[in-house]
Amino acid sequence: MNFIYPATEGLQTESGATEERLRVLVISQHFWPESFRINEVVESLRHQGCDVEVLAGQPNYPQGKIFEGYSAFGFGTETHPSGYLIHRVPVVPRGRGGGIRRIWNYLSFVIFGGLLGPYLTRTKRYDVIFVYAISPILQGLVGAVFRRIKGAAHVIWVQDLWPESLEETGFIKNRWMLAAVERLTGFIYRRADLLLVQSRGFIGKIQAIVGDDVPIAYHPNPGDNPLAESASPESSSLKLPTGFNVVFAGNLGTAQALETVLDAASHIQDPEICIVLVGSGSRSDWLRTQIERRRLSNVVLAGRFPAEMMPRILAQSSALLVTLKRSAAFGLTIPSKIPTYLAAGRPILACLDGEAAEIIREANAGITIPAEDSFGLSEAMVRLKNMPEEARESMGESGREYFKSHFAPAPLARQLIDHFRHARSKLARSRL
Known part of the structure; x- marks a missing residue:
């Protein structure tokens, strides 16, 4: 019979003896x-x-x-x-x-x-x-x-x-x-x-x-332990612009529904809100062309950075963004960046469906928006920016605690x- 078994924490045999190194x-x-x-x-x-x-x-x-x-x-x-x-x-x-x-x-x-x-x-x-x-x-x-x-x-x-x-x-x-x-x-x-x-x-x-x-x-x-411990924004080679910076970090590909991100940016009128895309992928060139064509001054294509620099980049963010396309398959997926985002201790804007969205809600770590809802995403960015700083900090801390318990x-x-x-x-x- 196919079975799903619980994993235990211990590394010892029933007799208490330590097992050999695997x-x-x-x-x-x-x-x-x-x-x-x-x-x-x-x-x-x-x-x-x-x-x-x-x-x-x-x-x-x-x-x-x-x-x-x-x-x-x-x-x-x-x-x-x-x-x-x-x-x-x-x-x-x-x-x-x-x-x-x-x-x-x-x-x-x-x-x-x-x-x-x-x-x-x-x-x-x-x-x-x-x-x-x-x-x-x-x-x-x-x-x-x-x-x-x-x-x-x-x-x-x-x-x-x-x-x-x-x-x-x-x-x-x-x-x-x-x-x-x-x-x-x-x-x-x-x-x-x-x-x-x-x-x-x-x-x-x-x-x-x-x-x-x-x-x-x-x-x-799992997420990254260094993110949960300490990261000095001052030591990063990428300096985010002054204002409310929403950072998307990771692969810039088809699955990430990047049209939704650009559409959301076009709806935002608040000049203090800036979307920073950190990473690279199959749609990097398309993004660069679209940003210029739409004249989106509130979107920055920052490029790719070494993994060791990412904790310091995420620490500068006002919020962290994760998006996926709307589909049954993607609704079952947990993007690998989510544990990392939780560990970073910043509020999360999650524009996706399914299990990943449920994790953000369960962790009280941010705001969830249905996949490919550009209007909802733009409204969530404005709403999060206008929240008291204490409320945003509480979301970030809740996310970090959830990371420690689960990831x-x-x-x-x-x-x-x-x-x-x-x-x-x-x-x-x-x-x-």
């Missing part, structure tokens, strides 16, 4: 020096006593160019500054994000990860293969190869729903192709010993695909290790 191989096409949530998760696992290594591609996100010091066709092992090993395999760079180039980027990691990854790790033994499954889910095929070769438990952490995310972003519209992707997704899921999902809303969708073949458990994305990295890392032990036990029982 040897974990993280599989993630994107990894440091690229900025992804899995970077912090690896650090947290190591702090909780796991021996962690990573299999990744050559860094090229988001600009689509291979980072300096790396080669698209290079492969080998490097040591992260923190002391753990990163095994790199070749990838076709994303380029400017065209469909064909992106497909080759995805497929190249699957092919070289499955062929060269085992060679790079030929002397290694692992207890758990942990796949960080942002789109595409194809990375799970690499995990399945390692499960067979290494005999380790295979855990997939699902970050995006397939094929729903492909359909909602318009990447694939053909019904026959979407059905084929769903069958492939089911094939990949069934090769796992455990599926983790970043949103409870994913569970029903995935159960419909895998049936009772694989257990599923909820495991949210702090250390407790979530301990729960993740517990998930690993469950998966490892399940695999061992299946072999008896």
Whole structure:
């Protein structure tokens, strides 16, 4: 029977004895020096006593160019500054994000990860293969190869729903192709010993695909501890303009409903309100053109900044903005920026539907607006700006406390290790 089990905090056996250190191989096409949530998760696992290594591609996100010091066709092992090993395999760079180039980027990691990854790790033994499954889910095929070769438990952490995310972003519209992707997704899921999902809303969708073949458990994305502790606005390289600054931080892509943000900006008459877009993505050029064409003096396209600078940038904000398109699939998604926003201790404007909006309301951390409601978003910005400062500070503090209770990295890392032990036990029982 398919089941959802609760993760516990402890790392000890029933007798009270401490279990051995888990040897974990993280599989993630994107990894440091690229900025992804899995970077912090690896650090947290190591702090909780796991021996962690990573299999990744050559860094090229988001600009689509291979980072300096790396080669698209290079492969080998490097040591992260923190002391753990990163095994790199070749990838076709994303380029400017065209469909064909992106497909080759995805497929190249699957092919070289499955062929060269085992060679790079030929002397290694692992207890758990942990796949960080942002789109595409194809990375799970690499995990399945390692499960067979290494005999380790295979855990997939699902970050995006397939094929729903492909359909909602318009990447694939053909019904026959979407059905084929769903069958492939089911094939990949069934090769796992455990599926983790970043949103409870994913569970029903995935159960419909895998049936009772694989257990599923909820495991949210953590936020960043430094944001919850201290961040000095004065030390940031980006100085926000004087006034009430609403900061959007992260990927500037199709899913983020950026038309809604620009439409909201065009409705705002208060000259003190400024929307600052920090990040980059497939719609960066479109945004730049639209800001100029609409003559939106209250929208600033600030560009992308290193992850270590983001706490100081967010600390300068008057409010933080998160938006998503209106769709059934996105209504089930929790954007990874939400835990980070909560940790920052600033009021949140959430223009989206579903589980993510419910988190903001439950945390009393800001104002929620239905997805793609530009008038509602503009009114919420004005309303928040006109609130007493004490009310805004109370929202920020409530968000920070909610972060500590639900999204702090250390407790979530301990729960993740517990998930690993469950998966490892399940695999061992299946072999008896």
